[in-house]
Amino acid sequence: MAEIIRMPRLSDTMEEGNIVSWLVKEGDKVSPGDILAEVETDKATMELESFNEGVLLYIGVKEGPVPVDGIIAIIGKKGFDYKKMLAEAESALPAAAKVEAAPAQTEAPATPAPTAKIASAPIEVVEANYITDRVLASPLARSLAAEKGYNLEQISGSGEGGRIVKRDVETYIPSESLAVSNGKQATRALVADIQYGDAPVSQMRKVIARRLSESKFGAPHFYLTVEIDMGNAMAARKQVNAHPDIKISFNDIIIKACAIALRKHPAINSSWHGDKITYHEEINIGVAVAIPDGLMVPVVRDTDLKSLTQINAEVKDLAGKARNKKLSTEEMTGNTFTISNLGNFGIEEFTAIINPPDACILAVGSIMQKPIVKDGEIVVGNMMKVTLSCDHRVVDGVTGANFLATVKGMLQSPLMMLA
Numbered sequence: 001m002a003e004i005i006r007m008p009r010l011s012d013t014m015e016e017g018n019i020v021s022w023l024v025k026e027g028d029k030v031s032p033g034d035i036l037a038e039v040e041t042d043k044a045t046m047e048l049e050s051f052n053e054g055v056l057l058y059i060g061v062k063e064g065p066v067p068v069d070g071i072i073a074i075i076g077k078k079g080f081d082y083k084k085m086l087a088e089a090e091s092a093l094p095a096a097a098k099v100e101a102a103p104a105q106t107e108a109p110a111t112p113a114p115t116a117k118i119a120s121a122p123i124e125v126v127e128a129n130y131i132t133d134r135v136l137a138s139p140l141a142r143s144l145a146a147e148k149g150y151n152l153e154q155i156s157g158s159g160e161g162g163r164i165v166k167r168d169v170e171t172y173i174p175s176e177s178l179a180v181s182n183g184k185q186a187t188r189a190l191v192a193d194i195q196y197g198d199a200p201v202s203q204m205r206k207v208i209a210r211r212l213s214e215s216k217f218g219a220p221h222f223y224l225t226v227e228i229d230m231g232n233a234m235a236a237r238k239q240v241n242a243h244p245d246i247k248i249s250f251n252d253i254i255i256k257a258c259a260i261a262l263r264k265h266p267a268i269n270s271s272w273h274g275d276k277i278t279y280h281e282e283i284n285i286g287v288a289v290a291i292p293d294g295l296m297v298p299v300v301r302d303t304d305l306k307s308l309t310q311i312n313a314e315v316k317d318l319a320g321k322a323r324n325k326k327l328s329t330e331e332m333t334g335n336t337f338t339i340s341n342l343g344n345f346g347i348e349e350f351t352a353i354i355n356p357p358d359a360c361i362l363a364v365g366s367i368m369q370k371p372i373v374k375d376g377e378i379v380v381g382n383m384m385k386v387t388l389s390c391d392h393r394v395v396d397g398v399t400g401a402n403f404l405a406t407v408k409g410m411l412q413s414p415l416m417m418l419a
Contacts, residue, residue: 002076003052004089005036007066016065017041018203019072028056030075037072040203050075057082065203069093137164140324144169204293212353219272220392223351224400228408230367230382236414240308251287251341252312253414254364254386254407259283259303260417261406262337268403269336271357272393278357286335286355287315289322296322297355299335339364349385359394360403363387384411 007017018040024030030050037048058074066072071089074082137145137152141164145152148169155172157164201209233253241247262269262283271278283304286297298318300311321327338355341364352363365385372381386407390400410416 002054002057002074002080002082002085004071004085005048005052005073005075007039007068007070007072009068014041014068014207016067016070016203018065019061019063021063022059024056026056026059030054030056048072054078058086136162138166140166141169150174202293208294211356215354215356219354219356221354222390222392222397222400223387224390224397224404225349225385225387226404226408228384228386228411229372230384230411233411233414234367234382246309248308248312250343250367251339251364252308252315253411254341254362255285255287255300255303255311255315255339256306256308256417257407257410258337258339258362259285259306260410261403263304264406265399265403267395267399268360270359270394271336272359272391273357277394280336282334282336284334284336286338286358287318288338288340288352288355289319291323291325296327296332297335297338298322298327298331299333301334338362343367343384349387351387352389354389354391359391360400361389362407363389 020038020040022037023035024037030036031053032051034050035047036050036056039046039048052075054075055078056073057076057080060066060071060073070093071086074086076082136157136159138159142152144166145155145164150169150172152164154174155164155168156162158168159165230250233250237248237250237253262285266279269280269283271280282302284299284301285303286299289296289298298315298321300306300314300318303311306314318327318331321331335355335358338352338358338361340352340361342350343364343366345366347365348368349365350363352361354361363386365387367382367384369380370383371378372383373379374381386404388400388404390397
């Protein structure tokens with residue numbers, strides 16, 4: 001008997017996975033729980049785990065892209081003649097799922113071929129190999145080494161093929177003489193993670209490029225900007241954070257205000273599907289998180305039903321998972337509206353590209369002190385600009401303006417969120 005392992009679809013946007021490396025080779029015995037390979041998807045880098053007992057008879061692709069449902073490998077009894085079964089499985093594949101096969105193993109003794117069973121192996125998010133011409137290390141190990149100022153060339157790897165993994169960096173004890181006497185080496189250690197020249201495009205970056213190009217050039221964008229006086233919101237936040245067990249951010253307040261406004265303006269909480277517009281009952285807000293490989297958008301579900309402290313805790317948890325590439329597929333899908341906040345980076349104002357399938361995205365800038373007129377007098381105001389990007393196929397100008405007016409009203413009078 002033998003089982004065919006295929007590339008599973010791990011998200012609604014995934015069309016292919018990229019084989020980064022195999023941790024076993026043809027002819028190796030594998031058991032349930034063994035890691036077969038590292039696979040990069042459009043969302044994260046993951047491990048392909050075996051749920052079968054047997055021998056790895058065949059590897060479909062040594063490294064590189066594999067379409068969803070493409071044949072990755074075959075696991076079965078030693079000596080099993082898998083070639084007839086493989087040919088039948090490949091002939092049944094649609095053209096989009098076919099891949100160029102790896103060189104076949106040496107001819108095995110022929111035995112009757114049993115009926116094949118297809119198994120899509122579940123996977124978990126973990127660190128993957130990052131290969132250069134100098135050193136073999138996982139991205140997490142590189143990031144940790146750069147943070148600690150370690151030179152990767154001085155660390156011994158305990159991973160497959162001598163790769164450096166997280167535990168190697170954590171247990172590494174640098175030589176004091178090297179750390180203080182060799183200025184060049186210390187400088188090199190600080191920039192060890194920078195790679196110059198051409199670099200292959202990751203699956204995540206490919207999908208970001210494709211989806212945002214489709215959004216920008218497929219959906220007719222228009223933009224609405226308002227300036228909001230955040231003075232009362234700042235005072236309310238200060239009062240809440242005075243409690244020793246409660247901490248909320250400005251972003252939490254903005255998320256909550258948008259969630260309530262979306263309930264009042266359902267046309268904003270919608271999606272374009274060509275021949276229909278879907279008005280979503282649930283309000284699931286995506287929060288853009290920057291990571292080294294690009295941008296991830298974890299989703300806070302049923303946002304309007306959650307308190308500020310619940311939103312704060314969930315956003316922190318999701319952002320941490322995003323940076324460590326440990327988000328599940330469910331945590332990255334289902335968004336009905338997105339917020340991108342660059343306020344912490346000193347950006348006063350910007351426009352964002354709509355995150356499909358949403359109809360709108362809100363770009364949030366910094367809170368800036370500037371002179372404003374209040375009650376006929378010039379005073380110092382704490383002003384924040386937000387820009388709503390709208391898909392004109394779904395949302396009209398007045399609809400977007402009314403939504404922003406509601407958001408502005410709630411942020412300028414935070415007690416309205418309790419009404």
